[in-house]
Amino acid sequence: MVVHYGQVVLGPPGSGKTTYCKAMANLLKGLGRKVAIVNLDPANDTLPYETVADVNELIQVNDVMEAEGVGPNGALVFCMEFLEKNLSWLIDKITSLQGHYFIFDFPGQAELYAHHTMVQKILAALTKSDVRLCATYLVDSHYANDPGKYVSAVLLALNSMMMMELPTVNVLSKIDSLEKYGKTTMGLEFYTDVMDLDYLLDTMNDYPGMRKYLKLNKAIADVVSDYSLVSFIPISIESHSTLLNVMKAVDRANGYVYGSGEQSNIQKLLSCAVGAEWEHERIGAARDEFMGDEEELSSEEELLEMIARQNQERL
Ligand SMILES: Nc1nc2c(ncn2[C@@H]2O[C@H](COP(=O)(O)OP(=O)(O)OP(=O)(O)O)[C@@H](O)[C@H]2O)c(=O)[nH]1
Ligand SMILES: [Mg+2]
Numbered sequence: 001m002v003v004h005y006g007q008v009v010l011g012p013p014g015s016g017k018t019t020y021c022k023a024m025a026n027l028l029k030g031l032g033r034k035v036a037i038v039n040l041d042p043a044n045d046t047l048p049y050e051t052v053a054d055v056n057e058l059i060q061v062n063d064v065m066e067a068e069g070v071g072p073n074g075a076l077v078f079c080m081e082f083l084e085k086n087l088s089w090l091i092d093k094i095t096s097l098q099g100h101y102f103i104f105d106f107p108g109q110a111e112l113y114a115h116h117t118m119v120q121k122i123l124a125a126l127t128k129s130d131v132r133l134c135a136t137y138l139v140d141s142h143y144a145n146d147p148g149k150y151v152s153a154v155l156l157a158l159n160s161m162m163m164m165e166l167p168t169v170n171v172l173s174k175i176d177s178l179e180k181y182g183k184t185t186m187g188l189e190f191y192t193d194v195m196d197l198d199y200l201l202d203t204m205n206d207y208p209g210m211r212k213y214l215k216l217n218k219a220i221a222d223v224v225s226d227y228s229l230v231s232f233i234p235i236s237i238e239s240h241s242t243l244l245n246v247m248k249a250v251d252r253a254n255g256y257v258y259g260s261g262e263q264s265n266i267q268k269l270l271s272c273a274v275g276a277e278w279e280h281e282r283i284g285a286a287r288d289e290f291m292g293d294e295e296e297l298s299s300e301e302e303l304l305e306m307i308a309r310q311n312q313e314r315l
Pocket of ligand 1: 011012013014015016017018019020041044107108109173174175176177235236237238
């Protein structure tokens with residue numbers, strides 16, 4: 001059976017999933033990959049990208065609302081259940097394409113993931129059909145401006161990792177607008193590396209209404225710290241360097257770096273495989289570009305050209 005590679009893009013409503021799908025697809029296409037986007041969010045009526053499959057071809061939220069007399073959320077759940085029952089539609093579309101890298105745009109509603117199992121079943125069916133997947137879980141970086149929201153967003157990311165049972169790359173999205181909401185209490189790496197959350201809890205007393213939830217937040221923070229699984233890569237769709245960091249992490253997580261034959265340079269392959277990268281490489285671009293740091297930018301254009309050249313040579 002032919003092996004396919006791809007990523008499923010998850011995260012709360014408005015976290016930037018659809019925008020990321022388009023930006024990541026454009027970046028990968030620029031680097032010479034054959035990219036196919038699949039929209040599995042029935043609520044996405046106008047799409048900014050071209051798809052090879054769109055769940056709206058199978059079922060539409062408005063039709064369900066009318067026929068079943070339910071609201072938009074009920075209709076969304078119905079649509080995803082319908083998709084789960086008609087998975088051959090999706091699998092046929094995927095397996096009919098050769099040599100494509102897939103990006104799946106998913107809905108954000110938490111109840112689909114917390115109270116239902118259809119998304120897990122859809123992902124399990126794709127995995128069974130030899131689609132090697134990584135989940136890219138997006139969290140809006142403006143949560144970093146509010147300790148309570150940040151702690152709950154980290155918990156949601158952890159929950160997604162546990163529920164989806166896929167290798168996951170967590171992403172702090174819209175890092176370019178982080179400081180629009182005011183200076184964060186800690187430096188960027190505190191939020192990307194999910195450092196000692198007790199420091200954040202101490203600052204919660206300064207937020208009106210948060211004091212009474214301190215015990216709850218402490219319990220949540222302890223769960224997150226005990227698992228010690230969540231960390232984030234900061235991105236902005238305006239910055240190729242930050243998207244490249246996510247690409248590298250996802251390529252490692254879903255095995256693309258080992259199986260695609262794209263990385264012709266053995267040194268690059270090894271460094272990608274063992275995760276050897278400096279702290280500056282991972283979050284430095286975001287910090288330098290968007291957090292007012294004055295260090296010089298690395299030449300992202302040169303890097304992009306080098307990868308594109310490698311792909312050209314391989315073809
Ligand atoms: N400043 C900034 N805005 C962004 C970025 N990425 C996405 N956005 C904006 O965030 C808003 C939500 O983006 P979407 O891509 O629709 O988010 P989504 O997660 O697909 O939303 P739902 O499908 O409703 O769950 C849009 O206004 C985007 O333009 C980014 O990197 N920087
Ligand atoms: Mg969307």
